Structures are given as structure tokens and as C-alpha cells.
Amino acid sequence: MDHNAPAGSGLLRRIALTVLTTVAVSVGITLISNGAQSQTPPPQPGAAQAFAAQDDTPNPTPTRPGVPAITVLPPSVPTEVRIPSIRLDAPVTGLDLRQDGHLDAPPDDERNLAGWYRGGTAPGAVGTAILAGHVDTRQGSAVFYNLGALKKGAAVEVDRQDGRTALFTIDAIEVYAAKDFPNNKVYGPASRPELRLITCGGGFDKKRQQYLGNVVVYAHLTGARL
Template identity: 55%
Template sequence: MPRIGNTAIATVTVVALCSGVWLLYGGDATHVPPQPGAAEGVLDPGGEGLAAPALPPSPPLRIRIPSIRVNAPLIGLGLTESGNLNAPPADDKNLAGWYEAGTTPGEKGTAIVAGHVDNTQGPAVFYDLGALKKGSTIEVDRRDGGVAVFTVDAIEVYEAKDFPDEKVYGAAERPELRVITCGGGYSKSTGYQGNVVVFAYLTGSR
């Protein structure tokens, strides 16, 4: 498949994930998704030396995050004409997507996974992403039959206007994963004001 750098993704990549339709149409606006604490946003300075060897490229099929009860299939996502990352279909609340023109999870570089925080039915696949803690495990089933195992390095929340493209999407010298959904403040007129981003790196496979 053709590969392009993740930096080709525009700043507002996940804007389509962030309308907050559940809160807009009958949800409880006082019950917003959990947001990460400041302590979870400090990257582990020792993580570089702990990464497992990179795996060969293989498309991902499923993502599991046991500590927040995520177990969801993955579909490939491309870019819109304006450079935004297409969102997974919103009618399936237990579905996530990966940027299929970029790095596959487990190989050297930065792989991108994104999913909705809610839909019209209520909380969706990554509603609890902001509740993750450093050291949590993320598992990705791959088409080659293997499982890439990642350890969470940090969880941060960014306002849309301050989204750090290079930090999130930039090239990496080890196998890394970003898991992205909506977060920050919420407004009925604009939806969620930012994004929750989980930083993780490969620590094993099976």
C-alpha cells in the first residue's frame, strides 16, 4: 500500500470525531468523558530504552485496552480533500479506525488510531480514554496473526487551537502508537473543544 508521512495529516484531523452528538441530543452535558490528570501527561524518560524490536508491517484488525474495557474492530481510514482524517462511521459505537496510509501498529514509526467518544446512542468506543493511566496495556491484533503489545507512556489533552501536530504525528525511531478521541471543554454550539491523545510504545508481541 502507498505510504505517506503522518505529518501530511492536517491540524484538525479528528474534528469529525468531536461533535458530541450524544450530549447535544439528550445526553447529560454535566457528565463529560473523563479527562487525564496532569501527572499522566509526563512522558517516561526511560521509555526509549524499554521498547521492543519493531515488527514487520501488517495491517491491524482489532484494538483492546483491558483497563477501560475496550475491545473493538479496526477499519482503515484515509484523508479528506482538506487533509482531515476521515472518522469511522458514527452509527457503530464500538468501532475504531487506523490511518492506513501511515505506519502499521508494531512497525517502526508512529501509528495512528482514532475513534468516537460518543454517538447518538451514548458513549462510544473511546469514551473512557482519558481515564487511562501510564503503564496501561494496549493490544493490537494484526493480519499476520500476531499481537502487538504497547505500554502507555502518557495521556494528554489538547485544545484544538494548540494541537501539537509534530509531537503527535511526527516520525519516531521506535514503534509507537497514538490513540486519539475528543476531549477538553464542551460546547453545544461547537462540540468538544479538543482531543485526548494516548502515547504508547511497543513493549512486546506474541
Template identity: 55%
Template sequence: MIHGGGALHLPPLPGISQGLGGVTSPALLVPPRPRAVPTRIRIPSIQVDAPVTGLGLDSAGRLQAPPDSRRDLTGWYRDGVTPGQRGTAIVAGHVDTHEGPAVFYRLGTLRKGDQVEITGADGGTGFFVVDAAEVYPKDDFPDEKVYGPARDSQLRLITCGGGFTSSNGYDANVVVFAHLVRSLS
């Protein structure tokens, strides 16, 4: 995105070594958390500590983004499972806005083994470990791979990435794959 009058600063992207490599589900199964609307996400390795709001789908059936006016806000797909429930939970955030870097600007720097914490309205917290970070072209996005059902408690973190033009915006999405490893009530 263009910041401060014209300088182009692309956000960092994950390296090839951070890809799934054919592994789509962890061997360790942890009991799922009960349904609890997420209220906060913390990702210590990239200094994220942000509120979470509910998101729906737009008229084309795509996940809405959080409001541009809140660079610090992430959004959870409210018609899906909550983070920590059995299935695939989705949390999205902006990589940047016209004002500068946003909450998920450094999402592409996450590495296998990094931790993501999501607190729910019930006061409990789910702890997730990153399995992979990948980049997918928006015009060839693997919906089933990213959004498909899971037997265990999976989390996907999504933001924009790749190349950028002022006429079309970003041409790709950064997707982080993570799984639940423990929870606190």
C-alpha cells in the first residue's frame, strides 16, 4: 500500500520453509474448547495484542474485512466455529491501511512453532501453535484447504500480501495455519 505520499512498503512474506509441506493436521489432539466468542488475540512473537470483532460475508460471498478505520482490530468469522472449538476458525486483519501498517502487518514473519493466544468472552484462552504460513494468489485461492472442515481445533489467520498496485490492491493473501495445543478456563 502507498504510505505517506508515495513510498511503497510491502509487508514481509513467509519463506518457503514455513509452508505446510503436505502436513494438514497435527498428530496431537487436544480436547476442544466450548463455544466462546473471541474477544482478544495475542501473538507475542510479532507484538500483536488486539481486540476481535465479528465478521460476516459480503454480497459476493467473501469474508468481510474489519473496518479500515481500526488498524488495531481483527475479525473472526462469526458464522463459523469459535477459536478452539472442533473445526476451522477464521481470524482476519488488515496488513495495512492508508495510515500505515496495521495489526497483521508482520503476519508473514510467523514461523512454525510460534504461539497464538485467543481469549473468549467466557474468560478462557486457547493456545495455538503455528504449523505453517503460506501465500496464495487471490485469483487462485484454495478455499477448501484454508476454510475446509477439520476433525480437531484449527485456526487460520488471514491478511493481504504479495504484490501491490494502486488500481487493484494486493494480489495475494498470507494465510497462517495453526492448531490448538492447550486451553485455560
């Protein structure tokens, strides 16, 4: 965990740095000490929403026979993310790495705000784009509180500065303990436009006042509109 972060802040923390611009980040801490028991825990994904054992990869062959290839979008800054199935509609802010290698977090006082790692891939361009957000803050549930309730096949829409909306389809939703976080699987390079949505999950340690892991949503580009 980020030991410089106050308990309950929901700050993002780094797991590891890999080659090139691939950054492994995790979302840490949340649920304030006097609110952990009264607040309903965030939903966690079931086994049915994970990748099948024979298809445990977020980046399969970019195209399949008989399936039209998706037009890849040029890089452009994301401005808003929507997930209709969980009624999520939030602006997106850019996030940078601090000098200590940790990823900055969206402000705690803006609960409905997602963060994009702008040193990496833009949503819709080839590669792995990262959107991270708080599951909750001292004020209550936050932007990515309901990620664990998502289902395979659900739609994710990301508006961009160029006026296009990148349309993604969810491939899987998985939850990992912090000690077992699969950096390469989550943050590794992709040969097609991929998207990851990341927040806290995996149970809550009341004594240490932090989550035990992360919920990760895997999605790939399936269309675009103006």
C-alpha cells in the first residue's frame, strides 16, 4: 500500500514498472475506519465473469475469419466514460506518475471522476489503455463502486477529445488478491485496442483499513461513433 496515503483516501498505488510505457498500478485503501461496518461492501465479480480456463487471455487474435476488422482510432485524450448497465457516467482526468513512481489519484473530493494514465495508450488506439478510479472515499461510494457487478458482454463507452466515442465490449471481470496481481496479464502490450478498468476489491481488512486486492475489467474495442 502507499504508506504516505491517509487511510480512507482510496489512492492509487504502483505494483510494478515494466518495459516501455507499460505501468502496473493498483487501487489501494478505502472505507474510513468509522464507516467500514455501516457501508455496504462493493459488489465482487463471480467466477462466471472471469476468463474461461482455456481462454485466459485478454488479447486474443485481433481478427477472426468472417468477422470484420474494427477500425483502430488514432490517439486522443479521453474525456468521459459511460457504462450504461451500471448507470456509470463520469468525466475522465489525466493521471501522471509521481517522482516516487506511484500513479497520482483522482481528487478524493470528486467521487464521480475516473483517471486515465496519460503516459500510456489512449482508449481506442492499439495497446492497453488504463482507467482507474476510487471504489469509495471518506464521503461514500465512488465512481467505480459497482465495477464488480458488471457482466461479460456489457458495453463501455469512452468519449474522446477528437469527437469520437470509442465503443468497448467487456470480455471478463476478475478479482485478484494484491499478492497475486498478474501484472503482465493486466498491463501487458496488446495488438488491438484494449481497455482496463481498475478499482479496489477482494475483501476489506478492517484492522489495516485497506482492501485486499483489486477488481479488473477487461474490454476490447468493438466500434466507434462520431
